[in-house]
Amino acid sequence: MSRKIRVDAVLVQAVIAGALSFAHLHDIAVAAGQDGWKAWAYPVSVDLLLVAAWRRLRILRAAGEPARAAWTWFAVALTASLGANVATAGLLDLNNVPAWLRILVAGWPALAFLGGTLLVHTPATAPVPVSNAEPAADIVLTRDTST
Structure with a gap:
């Protein structure tokens, strides 16, 4: 049988799009002062947050629950990716990166960690509140006085 x-x-x-976007994120990280393995970790972080947010969106939609937080983190990661793609298109002097971009790149790991943690550890359904009150008795005991 041939396949x-x-x-x-x-x-x-x-x-192709993923590889180019990955390279653009790497280039921005290098231009912002990150080098070596750190510059390669940025695109991985952005792409993983994008995937985690999309996955969470699908889970929440399937459960019929609101997905505002997942959309927010998806938009944050997409903005980081698109921003890097646009910035490397010649609109930004990569030899003279502005301070605000250096700050964004330096702050990204904490932001991505926060977003990923919230996406993964927020329950899909609201937990049922636990009450400290004693449960109501289902069985009522009566004494037979007919004899």
Whole structure:
């Protein structure tokens, strides 16, 4: 039995777009003063937050629950990704990065950690409140006085 390998154009496009976006995020991190493994960790962090937010969105939608927080973190990660793509298009002098961008890049790990933690550890449904009151008795005991 032979299997044909079918190239999916959308998948190829996604790989190309992902690789370019990854490189742009890396370039911004390097320009903002991060080097070595740290510069490579930034694109991973941005992309993982994007994926985690999208996954959370799908879970909340399937459960019919509000997804405002997940949308917020998705928008934050998408803004970081798009911002890096646009900034490396020649609109930003990568040899003279403004202080505000250095601050954003330096603060990204804490922001991404906060977002990822909230996405993962917020329950999909509201927990049932636990009461300290004694439970009501289901069985009523009576004494038989007929004899």
